[in-house]
Amino acid sequence: MELAAVVTMPSLGQFAPAVEFPEVDSPISSIERAVSLLPILGNKLLQIWTDRIRGLGLRSLWLTSCSHDALHVGSDPQDPFRQGVERLLVINLASYAEMDLDDMLHFHCQNQSMVTEACDSNGWLGVSILNCSVAVSGRNIHTHTESSQVMRNAYPFRGYAKRIISPKERQELVADGLTGTCAMRPLGSELAQQVWIGENASLASSARVVGPSYIGDRTIVREGATIGPFASVEHDCVVDYGTTVEHAAVLPYTHLAPGLRFRKALADGGHLQDLESGTIVNLEAGCLAHRIPSESPRETHGLDVVNIASREGETAWRCPSTEWRQVKL
Amino acid sequence: MSVDRIVLPFPFGSKSVHRRAFRKQLRHALCFSASPVIVDLSGHRTLDCRDINLLLDCAAQVTGRDSQLIFLVGSLAIRLVLDVVRISSLVPVLDAIEQAPDYGRIMREGPR
Numbered sequence: 325m326e327l328a329a330v331v332t333m334p335s336l337g338q339f340a341p342a343v344e345f346p347e348v349d350s351p352i353s354s355i356e357r358a359v360s361l362l363p364i365l366g367n368k369l370l371q372i373w374t375d376r377i378r379g380l381g382l383r384s385l386w387l388t389s390c391s392h393d394a395l396h397v398g399s400d401p402q403d404p405f406r407q408g409v410e411r412l413l414v415i416n417l418a419s420y421a422e423m424d425l426d427d428m429l430h431f432h433c434q435n436q437s438m439v440t441e442a443c444d445s446n447g448w449l450g451v452s453i454l455n456c457s458v459a460v461s462g463r464n465i466h467t468h469t470e471s472s473q474v475m476r477n478a479y480p481f482r483g484y485a486k487r488i489i490s491p492k493e494r495q496e497l498v499a500d501g502l503t504g505t506c507a508m509r510p511l512g513s514e515l516a517q518q519v520w521i522g523e524n525a526s527l528a529s530s531a532r533v534v535g536p537s538y539i540g541d542r543t544i545v546r547e548g549a550t551i552g553p554f555a556s557v558e559h560d561c562v563v564d565y566g567t568t569v570e571h572a573a574v575l576p577y578t579h580l581a582p583g584l585r586f587r588k589a590l591a592d593g594g595h596l597q598d599l600e601s602g603t604i605v606n607l608e609a610g611c612l613a614h615r616i617p618s619e620s621p622r623e624t625h626g627l628d629v630v631n632i633a634s635r636e637g638e639t640a641w642r643c644p645s646t647e648w649r650q651v652k653l
Numbered sequence: 654m655s656v657d658r659i660v661l662p663f664p665f666g667s668k669s670v671h672r673r674a675f676r677k678q679l680r681h682a683l684c685f686s687a688s689p690v691i692v693d694l695s696g697h698r699t700l701d702c703r704d705i706n707l708l709l710d711c712a713a714q715v716t717g718r719d720s721q722l723i724f725l726v727g728s729l730a731i732r733l734v735l736d737v738v739r740i741s742s743l744v745p746v747l748d749a750i751e752q753a754p755d756y757g758r759i760m761r762e763g764p765r
Contacts, residue, residue, distance in 0.1 A: 584737050596733065603729045605737075611702045612737060 327429070328409040329377045329385040331370060332416050333361065361417070362575055363558050364494060365501045365538045366511025366522055373415050376425050378653045380413075387649045409456055416450030420497055421485035422507050428479050429453060437477035444481045452476075491590040492599045495573055498556045502536030510538040510556075519552070522559060531563075540576070560616060572599075577616040584612060660691045660725075660750070665704060672707055679711060683720035690720060691750065695727025700734050708735070712743045723747055 361369070377385050411432070413425065423442060432440040432453040442451040484506045486497045501508040502518055510520035518535035521527065525539045528547040533539065537552030540559035545551060548566040557563060557574040565582040574580065575592040588599045593615030594608025607613040659682045664671045682690045692711055700708070708724070715722040724746045726732045732748070735741040 583739070585739050585742075586737060589733075589737075596737065598729070598733055601729055603733060605730045605733045606699055607734070607737065609699050609701045610705045610734060610738075612705075612734070 326409070327380070327382065327411045327413060329380070329382050329413040329415070331373060331377075331385055331387050332414065333370075333387060333389045362494070363540070364420075364488075364497055365508065365520070365556055366540050366559065367501075367508055369417060369420060369488065372420065372508070373417065374653060376423070377413070377415075380425050380429065382653060384650050384652045387651055411456065412454045414452045414454060418489055419449050419451075419485060419487045420506070420508065421449050421451065421481060422483045423449075423451060423481055423485070425451075428481075431479050432477075435477050439476040440479050441476050442479045442481045444485050446485075446487070449481060449485055449487070490602075491573070491597050492602075495554075495571075495590065495599055498538075498573060499536070499554050502538060502554065502556070512538065512540070534570075546582075560618065562616065577618050579614050579616050581612045658688050658691055658750075659686050660693050663692050663694045663697075663704070664707075665694075665697045666701065672703070675707070676710065676714075679714055683714055683718055683722065686720065688721070689723050691723045691725050691747075693725045693750075694731055695725055698728045698730050700731060705734070705738055708740055709738070712740055715744070725750055 374385065411429075413429070421442065421444075428440065428442060428451070437453075438455050438457065440453045442449045484500075486493060486500065486506070488494050488497060497506070497508070500506040501510060502520075512520040512522040512525070515521050516533075516535060518537070519533050520538045521533075522539060522541035522543065524542045526542075526544045527533065527539065528545060528549070530547045531545045532550045533545070534550065534552035536554060538556040539545060539551060540557055540561065542559055543557050543561045543563070545557070545563045546565045546567075549563045550568040550570070551557060551563065552570060554571045555569040555573070557569060558576045560577050561574050562579040563569060563574070564580055564584075567580050567582060567584045567586070569580070569586045569591075572586045572589045572591065574586070575590065578591050578593055580586065580591060586596070590597045590599060591607075591613055594606060594613050596605045596607050596613070597603070598605070661675065661678055661682065664675045679690065679692070692708075711722065711724075722744050724735065724740070724744050726735065726746055726748060732741070732746055735746055740746075
């Protein structure tokens with residue numbers, strides 16, 4: 325096999341301490357490490373990268389979790405280096421980039437580099453191509469150049485890219501998606517200019533939606549509520565009577581109580597993170613928001629994680645672990 | 654110019670009898686004080702349902718009166734909750750008691 329692709333996912337093993345409430349196990353504290361796994365305007369980042377990898381003609385990819393930007397290779401019999409690959413495309417699931425991977429592969433081959441890493445004006449993007457000779461058994465490959473001793477070649481990327489490390493960066497990508505600044509389109513029907521509604525979403529007659537905005541699948545917006553501008557309410561949420569969501573994001577399975585105002589914030593279940601200060605607030609104690617129990621079992625502390633659906637037959641990946649997992653495309 | 658202020662500590666998580674006493678104190682202060690009445694929420698970082706109901710009640714008490722009410726918060730978390738429940742659009746919210754003399758300016762410019 326000449327080329328294999330690996331997508332490294334954030335490690336979700338344990339909660340990071342909450343900012344304001346150390347005694348509270350906050351889902352948002354884990355969002356800090358797993359923000360890239362959450363749906364963005366109904367889109368899943370992993371699915372977007374999977375489609376790009378499929379465009380290279382690959383029929384499978386490997387998934388693994390990774391912490392501290394280091395990819396541990398050669399220790400697991402399932403990892404691609406034990407499968408005789410010559411080159412490895414490594415995508416750290418922490419950025420959205422409208423990148424032509426085929427062009428990057430050509431660049432890597434032409435320059436005869438050992439390692440090629442994509443970068444833009446803000447630095448490395450977490451997309452690399454490695455020659456297999458770089459990887460020796462049991463070694464950590466660092467996905468950022470600063471920490472590696474291997475000579476790396478930079479692939480200059482000039483297209484749209486957004487790092488999605490924090491909820492604030494996620495919200496910037498939401499705004500770009502809603503306004504058409506990037507190629508990511510909201511997953512739903514465009515009912516009015518820059519207003520997208522997902523399947524089976526319910527919008528009360530007196531509810532107001534101000535574009536640009538997105539309302540996800542099966543989300544209920546009750547009487548008198550206002551969504552937008554620059555709001556994304558992901559799937560299976562409830563925005564109750566008279567509540568306003570503007571310049572804010574609501575993550576899946578979140579119920580917002582009546583009469584509230586969410587502005588420049590990210591709401592996830594019973595918690596809210598202020599996008600300006602990063603402060604996390606427990607809203608559940610005040611009965612202001614809560615997590616809606618989902619019908620299907622969900623892993624990793626309420627985060628609606630990853631779901632790769634292959635075109636032929638469904639291959640579900642729901643619980644990233646430290647092991648390598650091959651997924652057919 | 655210094656202004657005499659009445660500062661009432663907010664009865665976080667206390668029994669209903671204490672809440673009733675607080676309501677009575679607040680009503681009395683709003684009736685008879687010419688200076689701003691400050692409800693002190695500092696020292697706490699969470700608000701439960703009863704706290705929020707009591708704060709909404711405080712905001713309702715001042716409606717239609719000439720009296721002045723200020724919420725003094727000690728943490729950004731409390732301020733954010735007050736923003737979410739829209740109380741901060743009804744009653745001025747200050748981070749520190751030293752800001753209280755600016756009350757006249759706040760009233761001119763409107764609550765944050």
